Amino acid sequence: MEVIIRPDADAAAELVARVIAKDLRANPHLVLGLATGRTMEKVYRHLVRMHRNEALDFSLCSTFNLDEYVGLSPEDPHSYRHYMNEHLFRQVNIAPLNTHLPNGLAPDLEAECRHYEAAIAKFGGIDLQMLGIGQAGHIGFNEPLSALRSRTRVKALTPTTIQQNGPLFGGEDKVPRRAITMGVGTILDTRRCLLLATGKEKAYIIARAVEGPITALISATSMQLHPRCTVVVDEEAAGELQGVDYYRWIFENEPEWAEFR
Ligand code: F6R
Secondary structure (H helix, E strand, C coil), X not given: CEEEEECCHHHHHHHHHHHXXXXXXXXXXXXXXXXXXXXXXXXXXXXXXXXXXXXXXXXXXXXXXXXXXXXXXXXXXXXXXXXXXXXXHHXXXXXXXXXXXXXXXXXXXXXXXXXXXXXXXXXXXXXXXXXXXXXXXXXXXXXXXXXXXXXXXXXXXCHHHHHHHHHHHCCHHHCCCEEEECCHHHHHCCCEEEEEECCHHHHHHHHHHHHCCCECCEHHXXXXXXXXXEEEEECCCCCCCCCHHHHHHHHHHCHHHHHHC
């Protein structure tokens, strides 16, 4: 795991977008794992800008989103399919057939979860997975106590998550109680992860995720087991990390990061 600290939220999001763009240019058939949420909106803004101004081409890539609410139709403005259409898919040249999210309306949710795993495998696995982090440490909707080897499944949302997402739904009572999410094991199988966290409200959980012991109580700690996970934070989200001097040294000195400095 490595930690990159950028001065502010926009610079952190831009770095994530630039890493994605670099990988997409190197491999136009990239299989990209996507996340939703407020933090990711800035990343998508940068990707759309790069598509428009720098000819970043999405025509051959495929995407798999981490999660979708159970019970929401793709047209529902609160669904993650709607979010992705608005923030990315409709604004770049991606083929709609190459974009995948779990179907929260599937009559057989367990079968839907199995199909989602099979579809990821059919595409050869996920090359680059974007991740956000919830304030209780979830990645995707892998709520506390999610098994570290879990696969795509239906998960009940915790009160913290419902509270966190309440404002987006116009009230906590309107937030769906369940979601389909890739499992921690599914995420650990991806070839590379980029976890983005910004703002001081993420400082406590980022310190636990990066420097705390691995525990199913905080799904994001599982990223310590991932062979290639980069955590990108702004100064505020880095506020409670102990090892910042070392993390800054890596970014300033390692050749891999030279083009991103
Ligand atoms: C959503 C997802 C979630 C969010 C997390 C942070 O697809 O994967 O884990 O990344 O809840 O959300 P924000 O960015 O809104 O704080």
